Amino acid sequence: MVQQLRTHHAGEVTESDIDATVTVAGWVQKRRDHGGIAFFDVRDGSGLVQVVADPTEQPVVDELKMEYCVSVTGVVRRRPEGTDNPDLATGQLEIGAEEIVVLSASKTLPFMIDDRVEIDERVRLEHRYLDLRRPRMAANLRARSKATAAIRRTLDGMGFLEVETPTLINSTPEGARDMLVPSRLRAGEFYALPQSPQLFKQLLMISGVERYFQIARCYRDEDFRADRQLEFTQLDLEGAFWGRDDVLATIERVLVAVTEEIRGLKLELPFPRLTWHEAMNRYGVDKPDLRFGMEIVDLTDHLTNPDFGVFKNVIESAGTVRGIYAGAQDWSRARADEVTERAKDLGAQGLVWMVVEDDGSLRSPVSKFLTDEEQKSIKETMKGEAGDVILIAADRWRTTVDVLGGLRNDMGRPKGHDELAFLWVVDFPLFEDDGEGGITFSHHPFTSPTSLDEMRDNPESAISNAYDVVLNGVELGSGSMRIHDPDVQRQVFEILGIGRETAERRFGWFLEALEYGAPPHGGFAFGVDRLVMVLQGESSIREVIPFPKTQTGFDPMTGAPTWVDDAQLSELGIELGQGARDRLAELEET
């Protein structure tokens, strides 16, 4: 008789259980029926164990199909000589079945529960509950849980308070598009879902919560990417009476704890730091992947008097000519065109490529415009060997480094994830080139400028008290020291073009809070999804989110989002516009 559904987890049956009667419960991974003897694997969250049964004594074995939910009682024994499975943690053991109970049958599966098969993501999402049974996805879920546990353990040990902030808040049109929620009790008005708990955590500083954190769901209604969903999870933290280095040290401790928990690796501290300008000059991005070189090299000074019109014009108009050394490449005409297309995608007018020939000369569409000295100088500066490819862009500084940084990432980023390169990017400019000759503020308006005068008088060179943490070229998150002086905050709003009245209307409540002895404070937030994604070697955030949405914000399993009744809408004082009605009518036809 089965006394209980389970005494052991399948993956945790060990040699010490030999001769013991155990009960495992889980799903039938695969039946291998030889007639007189049959095998099947029972899989649960911990792994697999093989069960052996005699179909004549256990006729129920014939019923077992993939993903039947079963409980199996039997005696653990060592497998016969030569039948071990070295790929399995329990590969030296098996369970001789004495009783097999089908707890629940399974329909024929839409796809096999097997990491080795690549299945269309839409199909996976339609049956996400099955997809999550796959070992890889189960491991991702576990890693994520370990990550949040390590975060809580670390911060709790440092005296942080976990505080929940509201998710129905007011909309602020700056920044990303808000997800809106209509109010019934105040029909016509809307809440917004938070893009971050920014102002609430700053209020908590004023409230005397000196160390705050929250594992917070955040929402941004912008287009999707492999690393962007409408909703995502951030570790959000803030502290008072501390400075930038305290924030960085705290985040480092958290990331060290998570990495050790998930990967069993002890990271070296402190993480390297680059200023934003260094990062842009050397890697062309503000989130460099430091696992490989291919740094950007300035070639402007090596082109003393180029005949090539593009270089000449760029140099004369105070632009810059820079290159990356792409190493040995299979450099066909088609490949050159492809890379050039990509460079244009990244904003370049064009791209110059050069291949170092065996005799040391440079083969390039523009080599005839360059003097021997210039070619030699380029080759030596780029340290090019025969067969290597050098890519050169010439434009305004920002465009040049953007293009080369993008190409560097495309061509150089390692595939694996064994190596982990964390780094800090610090000293961000307060304003960024908007690519159209103007500048835009590069942070939220609560970021403290290092100098208000500088911000007003020399915006191009003004530095903010902001910092990012980057892992393997993925921006995990960012933080800053905040403004705690209400007058400074008012002036910053004004410099940013948010007029006094607008500022009072939208943020008056917050400005008032700053009037009551607000302490100096600052903090940070990083994306838990992105961190777990990189640590697990996944290239999409969706692999570490249990129930993600497709690129159009659709959940193929539940069908969300859905149309709602007119009655529901009318309670909210909402009517569908013409565009939405047309779409609905179209859908009803089909």
Added chain:
RNA sequence: GGGCGCGUAGAACAGUCUGGAGUGUUCGCCGGCCUGUCAAGCCGGAGGUCGCGGGUUCAAAUCCCGUCGUGCCCGCCA
């Protein structure tokens, strides 16, 4: 908003460039055989609106236009 790729049986694909009967492979599914397999093996079978709509053609999975879905990228993401 834009660019590129993909859509063929329950799943993964080939076939599309160069039009000629829904042709094919692997897995799964159904039936049978099989006592040491482990992505078991062998034999047999079922399973298709070639995403959808339109066009060209004697003839369209294949060419053209549109559309939907899906992925990557650019814009966007203070």
